[in-house]
Amino acid sequence: MADLVMSQEEERMMGQLMIPSQPTVLRAIAAETDNEHGDLARVARLVSEDVSISGGILLVVNSPLFRRRREIGSIREAVMLLGLKRVYSVARTVALRNALSHLPRMHEFWKSSVTLAEACGGAARLLKRPDLVDDAYLLGLFHLVGVPALRSVLGEAYETVERQADLSGWQSSVHEEQRRYGVSHDRLGALITQRWRAPTSVIQATAHQYQVARLDRLVTLHPDAPDLLVMLKLALRATAAVDPARMTYADWETTQDLLADYLALDVQSLDGLVEELA
Template sequence: MNDSRFNSLIPPQPEVLIDIARLLKAENPDLTHIATLIKSDVALYSVVLKSINSPYYGLRVSVTSIEHAISLLGLDQIYNLVRLTILRNTLKKTGRMERFWDTAKDVSQLSLSVARKLRLHLNKDDIYTLGMLHDCGLPLMIQAFSGFREFLQSSPGFNVTELAKQERDSFGFSHYQVGARMAERWNLPQHVADAIRLQPQLDDVLADKVDTDEKTRHLLAVLALAQDISSEYRYYWRIQSAQQLEQLQPALRFLSTTDYDYLTLKERLIEEMA
């Protein structure tokens, strides 16, 4: 792997995020200073407030200030939201990729629904973040390599393991590696970064053949089901083949979910999204 080329793909964190992270390390973080930093970027401020008032957070009151949001959600959750918002805005600068972000949003929402329906005790922010950023290396690869978009268009039938291999052979590294490195550089939880990196090794991860933690395994299993539902819900009347269902067996076994229960859940979620 060409480390210098690899590292050059990762955009640096903006100063506002670095400053907030520094303030959070203090024994008694200065809430007023943190709120002022967020409000100093008008676009960021408006997007954060809009997100806080979305159904995702389920707040019963309308939040009109960052100070109010911090009092309701806490500093850690506000920092996670700010970081994800800035990261998404940074990646969007790589070009027009509306379908990419539509898919990411679908997968993140479906991941939350799958975890909730299966009554999994996972961190909600981790689930949503992985759903949004599981393929975040793609826009960075498209920006870095002029032929990468055409490469993707010529390889729609690859599974993730084969895709990662073809990417490494053609470009020196895979978009999963790039996405994981970005997650680490931007100080996302290590288990989220590991989940991004280990997607091509899903079966081995869930079979405990790869050294990682249970959070990563659960996140990957949920992601696999969410991606399957996302890839098919627009084609609701297409019959799923046994081979496709067979590919999900490692995730279903890991989550102690039967084929029947999963297909019932899948049908219900597709109906909700229609």
């Protein structure tokens, strides 16, 4: 499936962000994952040698996302429990988060994003897509990362858009960003995850996160992308109190019927799913 193609302005913006390449340890884990005889013990050693990734993996594996009855204290145990593919998925998420730590005001961004990411993982289970839990988590964590990215490049010039988003929600800012800067945070977030070889479904759901009315088109870009986008919207509604600008009441009003139709539910049943996630 085709990658997103950058416009000249997007290419210029990505160049200014100075996002590092994937670390060596992540590439080594990917190589083991692609090998049909991948060595879990070697992966455990690789992860243990990188303090930031190993610490992040333990935080994630002990989060509500994994529903462990007891805390996992060793990387070897975490790797054995997760398996190669899932270790790579979690390691990539942790490493990308570390790579973006230089962007401004990231502490508050991650605080609300982690809550949302866990709700996205919960939505994957509610919709009976446990195979998408990791991708849903990744989408929830990074779908809005284009905002701090734009803030880091544009500085004070971006404050007007941020103030407007605080009042009307981030969905309302996309056209204004495009008009002012030639880029928008949804596209930029997708390009950032694409650079780190995130799953195509996550990239496309990020790029089209405000296009719930076009889920039929999204399925042609990746069959899992529509489900992921629906999970994101349910999680956004369930966690609206954490960051109201991510999903305003007006945004929900315009999307809930579309989501209900996609899931073949009535609106009351849809609200029931949201309550289970909250």
